[in-house]
Amino acid sequence: MSITVLDTYSAMRRILLAPVADRADLLRSMLEPIRGMYRHHPGEVDLVAVHLQTSGFPIDRDEERCLDALETLAAAGAWQRMRRALDDALAVLLEATPGLEAPDITVLLVLGDPGDEHFMGPCKGLTGFGGISGQIAITFWPFPENVERLEATAVHELHHNLRFSPGGVVWDPMTVTVGEHIVSEGLADAFARQLYGDELGHARIGVPHLGDDEVFAKVLTGLDVTGMQNLTAWVHGDPSAERFGLTPVGLPMGAGYAAGNRLVDAYLAATGRTAAQALHADSSQVVAVALGRG
Template identity: 35%
Template sequence: MDSINLKIIDSLSFYKRCIKQGCTEDEFRYALMKPVETMWKYLNAPLQATIPGGYDVVMASEMLGIWTPRKSVDLIEPHITNLEATGIFSKASDVIREGVQRFAAIGYQIPLTEIVLNILLGDSENGILMASQGYSGFAGIPGYIVLLVVPNAFNQTRLESALAHEFNHNVRFSYQPFHHGDITVEEYLVIEGLAEVFAEELFGIEKRGPWVQDYDQEEMAYTIEVMKDGRSAKGFDQVSAYMYGDEVAREQGYHPVGLSRNAGYTIGYHLVKAYLRNTGHTIEQATLTPSEVIVKESKLFE
């Protein structure tokens, strides 16, 4: 199809209402989470817990670093104006439109009629979120994109790039579905590398996310060797240790594997870059290429 309808949840009005008159967990649940309920169902997070205090979208949101009314509105009040000032709510349609056109140009019609975009304020007390310069996203379920941000000088100019990154995930998973608990380190390297290179091609290297680190030659060679040995590991705990590095692994109770922060994102980025150099393919063509082909033709692990 030539276009995809972008539905943007009006989170700004919800946050402004919270500041003016307060808000409850249920209001958060139904104003901001209900529109993406299908996404949460895929992640086994019910809209409402079956027992008081049980696992639901509010608890899941907290775990992802999203602000919820369980915390003080003082945490978000300084950030509402800054989020609005980024212009991401008005710029988002252009990002999606350009992404759709780039894939249409290689003959791929993305099998989606609508993308629901939820732009949410992050929890500034979440250490993992703040370690990634206060912004992150999720787009593992085609048709749904979540951006979360604690606006600051670094990320306020990078939200369009972050949206392009997440859009690429939606396209990739429309081609090759994402199996959260059964994904290998190797597959995750490719997924994140594709998304960041795609965003970079749209918005330039200066808008690249902080999850791609600048390694010297020695650290790059060491990290590639660790990834080479562990790339068949499965399970989100093991994958997280390789993708996010030892610091986050310890914070999350996972077994560290001897890597710097965001090592997997860095190696994934360079892996995809190597694949594009070696093959002459575009990032759009690469997005529709099996992971094992990208890894083999990148020659990164040889």
């Protein structure tokens, strides 16, 4: 198998310097390699519309700001660093999981929208999507804290990708539970921390609530909630739920990440496994062991 990190630097620069009327078609061409990420969506997907709806960089404003951010990423060696990190992380996962059948993976790194207050604020300039086998997309604004975590961000998404690849854990949008989602976030964070340490490995949105017992207890009450449409409020918190017109449940941003880290850390401590070895760990078993019920 192979991991391909797309050269989005050149493509984004071309888009941002092109006449406004030409940008949508250029953006669509750049996004085409990750069309498979939306293979479960009903009907034809407009890649440009999805990009703009999910905090991707704008194509009708903020050109200079985005071009400056793009050069910041290039100067930081973002694409090369991610490629090395993903190759190294894959080797660790293959060694830890004998018989693992890893798919070919395409990785898309794109700038986020500097005018999107939710993305730049509560999301801290970073979102990732690695749950669809063979496809990883990372939407990124180069705040210094994010640039530091480039490698950790990439391997977090790789852990998701291989956890939910064929032969691994099945993600059924209709029946998936909050418990499955927060355990997967906890495992992905634990894997990033296994490789890069606690300071860089924790997803930033979960850090403020890692030690909050009240938030942890609240998340535990939602573990059995099912359906992908109901996960956002419990995992990402009320700010993201409200952003997408979903019902809030009384949780702060990143609550599920914080709870997932606590559950996974307790599980790994109890079993002596690493996050790499626990790639396909059953989420209900993780919860049971972590809470002393297993």
